[in-house]
Amino acid sequence: xxxxxxxxxxxxxxxxxxxxxxxxxxxxxxxxxxxxxxxxxxxxxxxxxxxxxxxxxxxxxxxxxxxxxxxxxxxxxxxxxxxxx
Numbered sequence: 001x002x003x004x005x006x007x008x009x010x011x012x013x014x015x016x017x018x019x020x021x022x023x024x025x026x027x028x029x030x031x032x033x034x035x036x037x038x039x040x041x042x043x044x045x046x047x048x049x050x051x052x053x054x055x056x057x058x059x060x061x062x063x064x065x066x067x068x069x070x071x072x073x074x075x076x077x078x079x080x081x082x083x084x085x
Contacts, residue, residue, distance in 0.1 A: 040048065 037045070037048070
């Protein structure tokens with residue numbers, strides 16, 4: 001089986017190498033941020049955590065509003081179906 005795998009890798013390529021090549025840009029981006037975060041004190045890191053939580057909460061507002069609108073629409077549809085019965 002090893003010989004067959006070797007032949008397949010020659011023609012198709014190595015999946016692990018392809019995966020590494022594909023994810024390497026994200027890894028490099030993370031490493032850039034890592035250097036900046038290592039320089040922060042514990043209190044500064046705590047402040048960053050609060051900052052990130054606020055950004056996430058702000059970003060979720062629109063999604064949460066859409067979810068709530070869909071819930072209301074489903075509930076209204078269910079209420080209409082109940083009345084028709």
